[in-house]
Amino acid sequence: MSLFFFFFFISLLPFLPSSSSLHYPFNYSIHIDCGSLSNSTDVFNTSWLSDRYFTGGSTSVVSEPLHFQHPQEKTLRYFPVSSGKKNCYTIPNLPAGGRYQLRLFTVYDNYDGKSHSPSFDVSVEGNVVFQWRSPWHESISRAGAYSDLFFTIDDDDVADVCFYSIATDSPVIASLEITQIDPASYLVNDSSILVNYGRFSSGSDQWGPGFSNDTDRFGRSWQSDSDFRSKVAGVTTGAHIKAISAMKNVVNVDKAPNYFPLKLYQTAVTVIGEGGEYLEYNLPVDAKLDYLLWFHFAEIDVSVNRAGKRVFEVVVNGENVSRVDIYEKVGSFAAYDWSYVVKNLSDTELNVRLVPVVGAPVICGLENYAIIPPDLKTLPQQVVAMKALKESLRVPDRMGWNGDPCAPTTWDAWEGVTCHPTKNGSLVISQIDLGSQGLKGYISDQIGLLSNLVSLNLSSNSLGGSLPWGLGQKSLVKLDLSNNKFTGSIPDSLASSTLQFVYLNSNELEGLVPEELLSIGVHGGAIDLSGNKGLCGGPTLPDCPLFWNKEGLSTAGKAAIGISCLVFVCVVLFVAYICYKRRQNDYDFGLPHELMSLAAKRNRYQRQKSLMTLEMESQHAKGFIPTYNAT
Ligand SMILES: *[C@@H]1O[C@H](CO)[C@@H](O)[C@H](O)[C@H]1NC(C)=O
Ligand SMILES: *[C@@H]1O[C@H](CO)[C@@H](O)[C@H](O)[C@H]1NC(C)=O
Ligand SMILES: *[C@@H]1O[C@H](CO)[C@@H](O)[C@H](O)[C@H]1NC(C)=O
Ligand SMILES: *[C@@H]1O[C@H](CO)[C@@H](O)[C@H](O)[C@H]1NC(C)=O
Ligand SMILES: *[C@@H]1O[C@H](CO)[C@@H](O)[C@H](O)[C@H]1NC(C)=O
Ligand SMILES: *[C@@H]1O[C@H](CO)[C@@H](O)[C@H](O)[C@H]1NC(C)=O
Ligand SMILES: *[C@@H]1O[C@H](CO)[C@@H](O)[C@H](O)[C@H]1NC(C)=O
Ligand SMILES: *[C@@H]1O[C@H](CO)[C@@H](O)[C@H](O)[C@H]1NC(C)=O
Ligand SMILES: *[C@@H]1O[C@H](CO)[C@@H](O)[C@H](O)[C@H]1NC(C)=O
Numbered sequence: 001m002s003l004f005f006f007f008f009f010i011s012l013l014p015f016l017p018s019s020s021s022l023h024y025p026f027n028y029s030i031h032i033d034c035g036s037l038s039n040s041t042d043v044f045n046t047s048w049l050s051d052r053y054f055t056g057g058s059t060s061v062v063s064e065p066l067h068f069q070h071p072q073e074k075t076l077r078y079f080p081v082s083s084g085k086k087n088c089y090t091i092p093n094l095p096a097g098g099r100y101q102l103r104l105f106t107v108y109d110n111y112d113g114k115s116h117s118p119s120f121d122v123s124v125e126g127n128v129v130f131q132w133r134s135p136w137h138e139s140i141s142r143a144g145a146y147s148d149l150f151f152t153i154d155d156d157d158v159a160d161v162c163f164y165s166i167a168t169d170s171p172v173i174a175s176l177e178i179t180q181i182d183p184a185s186y187l188v189n190d191s192s193i194l195v196n197y198g199r200f201s202s203g204s205d206q207w208g209p210g211f212s213n214d215t216d217r218f219g220r221s222w223q224s225d226s227d228f229r230s231k232v233a234g235v236t237t238g239a240h241i242k243a244i245s246a247m248k249n250v251v252n253v254d255k256a257p258n259y260f261p262l263k264l265y266q267t268a269v270t271v272i273g274e275g276g277e278y279l280e281y282n283l284p285v286d287a288k289l290d291y292l293l294w295f296h297f298a299e300i301d302v303s304v305n306r307a308g309k310r311v312f313e314v315v316v317n318g319e320n321v322s323r324v325d326i327y328e329k330v331g332s333f334a335a336y337d338w339s340y341v342v343k344n345l346s347d348t349e350l351n352v353r354l355v356p357v358v359g360a361p362v363i364c365g366l367e368n369y370a371i372i373p374p375d376l377k378t379l380p381q382q383v384v385a386m387k388a389l390k391e392s393l394r395v396p397d398r399m400g401w402n403g404d405p406c407a408p409t410t411w412d413a414w415e416g417v418t419c420h421p422t423k424n425g426s427l428v429i430s431q432i433d434l435g436s437q438g439l440k441g442y443i444s445d446q447i448g449l450l451s452n453l454v455s456l457n458l459s460s461n462s463l464g465g466s467l468p469w470g471l472g473q474k475s476l477v478k479l480d481l482s483n484n485k486f487t488g489s490i491p492d493s494l495a496s497s498t499l500q501f502v503y504l505n506s507n508e509l510e511g512l513v514p515e516e517l518l519s520i521g522v523h524g525g526a527i528d529l530s531g532n533k534g535l536c537g538g539p540t541l542p543d544c545p546l547f548w549n550k551e552g553l554s555t556a557g558k559a560a561i562g563i564s565c566l567v568f569v570c571v572v573l574f575v576a577y578i579c580y581k582r583r584q585n586d587y588d589f590g591l592p593h594e595l596m597s598l599a600a601k602r603n604r605y606q607r608q609k610s611l612m613t614l615e616m617e618s619q620h621a622k623g624f625i626p627t628y629n630a631t
Helices: 138-143 326-330 380-392 445-449 515-522 555-588 596-605 611-630
Strands: 029-033 058-061 075-078 086-091 099-106 120-124 127-132 145-152 159-165 175-181 193-201 240-245 267-272 279-284 290-298 311-316 319-324 335-342 349-358 365-372 417-421 427-433 455-457 478-480 501-503 508-512 526-528 534-536
Touching: 029 086, 099 127, 099 159, 127 145, 127 193, 193 279, 267 279, 290 326, 290 349, 311 335, 319 335, 326 335, 380 427, 380 445, 501 515, 515 526
Parallel strands: 427 455, 455 478, 478 501, 501 526, 508 534
Antiparallel strands: 029 175, 058 075, 086 159, 099 145, 099 175, 120 127, 120 159, 145 193, 193 365, 240 267, 279 349, 290 335, 290 365, 311 319, 311 349, 417 427
């Protein structure tokens, strides 16, 4: 897939102010100068931010910076395999639920001295949109190319633009721009992505943001149509194409939802000849996709002053699709747009002809977009869970855990993660295999959100902490956590799942093994609990101490200990009370509720007291003893 509008150094047409006086409601934009350490402002007064929002990679500079006009085109970010197979720019805080134009500048220019332009894919919001394949066309490899598309952010305020390396190639990116556009623009019915396969302004040079001081509210830049226009064909050989430009203002421009700029309608091309000659464009496309063609017309020739004076047929791939009489539709010096969706393309070239019926055909501009239907996405709560696991397991960069865990479906980009589509059209995580990856963290309890997880293998790492209660989703069949440093007990939640293979050996687990787990071995599955610190209760494990279960102590055990403690505390308090009372008795001369031994003991210390006192105390004590024994 390759539509890039090539990089031109151009002569500029005079700046023409926009005719709209209304406040334009979609004003968010961001321009990131990838690989750059500093903010800057370019010659068109666009503010470029230093490189940010990337997940990894390194920076470099093109080999011949002097060949590039703008600073943002000279520095680049590349993603070597060591930073993972999938890397992203994750742009935060966008106006939520909006539609945007994304524009990338991609360049190789042998920055790495390897003379090998890389192969990689680019996705936006989990949809593959560009596929770069080595070797690149010589001019693009050297001078770079812009590419752009329109996309929608569905449920959050974050845009993911991700890069997937193929083999060991490092994806590269030199600049990234996002401009908010009207969500109702270009008749988009769902969140389809429209990838620019050609946006031409007839009869002028390249213009628009990044190329001239001319404005376009959507950040669209407009190529000259000359590269895509075939030679005049038709009746006579002397016929030629003529560029014309407006002598008067053109109305009906800069209107919602598409906000086409005035400048687009101020130039046009037509055919000069003896009649019957047609205008023809050949647009490069990729087969298997549908394309949205957007035609721009305006009658800017003062000699065409009534309906029926200029009529022509629009023919797409040999099929008459519309008969156009601009004057009849909108009069002169007014913009007239017409769009058409081409389906089931089987060729790599899309042919558009404007065939005259009366007079010569005329055109101001043409846009061609591939319609990329939205790919499946991972269930949002499973994305949350995977991001929590990435943190808690401390998954290393090289595993590429960036962006959506499952989308696009053509890439299993999160190493060790396997996904499946569900019946209702979302993607879910079914398997996580991260054995022997040197992981050092713990398992986040959020793992419970992975309600379709069938197999989890985290064996032979250095993971610690206790096994979370979230583990044990109904779907789980296979669990290998062997050879780690997990501590604590086996949660009851594990026993309620449909587990058939459980390997918890060589950890530091302790406590009673849930009975249901032990039955796994009996029913043809496999379970290994050996080599733990203090698991008990299984057939191959030691018996648990009395009152001991997987929590350490059973409820009954706790109750028993609680009661024992309570009794002990009571006794201590009682004794203390007696002591206290005894002390009081030193002066108050006793009450009939003292233990004889204590009394006797005390008597020994209190001999200096009066004899009478001692006798009284002894009597009280004696009197008390039978009562005590009887209870
Ligand atoms: C952008 O548009 C919003 C309303 O849609 C407005 O509140 C805000 O002031 C605008 N910002 C700028 C910088 O124009
Ligand atoms: C660039 O500008 C942004 C926002 O205006 C600011 O937050 C950031 O610190 C600046 N960076 C540098 C390197 O000056
Ligand atoms: C450049 O942009 C700034 C705001 O970003 C504005 O204040 C300034 O007038 C602009 N300069 C020109 C020459 O357009
Ligand atoms: C959107 O739907 C309308 C009518 O339902 C159709 O005419 C138009 O072509 C569709 N747009 C795209 C981009 O598919
Ligand atoms: C764009 O406009 C600014 C001031 O309005 C001017 O300095 C600059 O040279 C212009 N850029 C080009 C490429 O014409
Ligand atoms: C298509 O348009 C051409 C030019 O007007 C005309 O000659 C031809 O008959 C048309 N074909 C059909 C099928 O309408
Ligand atoms: C496109 O192809 C599909 C199936 O291949 C078919 O159902 C549909 O009718 C075709 N559409 C057109 C416009 O040819
Ligand atoms: C799809 O199904 C899953 C269960 O498999 C459910 O959790 C989710 O909410 C469903 N999504 C939609 C959009 O219905
Ligand atoms: C878990 O992964 C390791 C490799 O890291 C493998 O040897 C082991 O067999 C796997 N466990 C299961 C239960 O498949």
